[in-house]
Amino acid sequence: MLYVIVCAAGxxxxxxxxVTLAQQRDWDVQIIxxxxxxDFVDVPLLETQTGRPVRSRYRKPDEPRSPKADAIIVAPATYNTINxxxxxxxxxxxxxxLAEVVGLGVPVAVLPFVNSALxxxxxxxxxxxxxxxxxxxLSSNQPDFQPHAPGTGDQHVATFPWHHALKEVEKALT
Structure with a gap:
């Protein structure tokens, strides 16, 4: 089970x-x-793609729990969420x-999407x-990570390196 925690960035x-990359590698995906x-994601489309509800709040007592995560990817991760x-x-x-998972030893990979000023x-x-x-x-610790210039985020959406995080959580599990 792969949790994908998605933040409000381009x-x-x-x-x-x-999700497609993960499913091609036999991951079951839960979007959080x-x-x-x-406001940034197509919730119905993601729910169809994953076969699971997109979660954004704590469950009510009568709602089922999500399966436990084997790995987590936070992408795109914002300045606010990281801090x-x-x-x-x-x-x-x-x-x-995220606060709990680090203490549980679950592999976590983070792809920040922040501008150079932040x-x-x-x-x-x-x-x-x-x-x-x-x-x-964190991809920000990798040589190929380059924050974008302020006001240019839209120009970098298409080249966001989703595959890096998936590769890293899989490496951590082996």
């Missing part, structure tokens, strides 16, 4: 590409969207999962370092 509208990401997660803030369902901030750099220190794989 590439979110293409998260179905990651931050509340803001719901909150690293600082232990758990004010959404997605952040609640990526240069000390708070972001410290958050990246903290998450990496806890065993989270």
């Amino acid at each position: 590439p979110a509208s293409d998260v179905g590409k990651l 969207a931050t509340p803001s990401a719901l 909150k997660w690293a600082n232990g803030i758990s004010d959404t369902y997605a952040l609640g999962i 990526a240069s901030r000390l708070a972001f750099k410290q958050s990246i370092s903290q998450l990496q220190g806890e065993g989270v794989w």
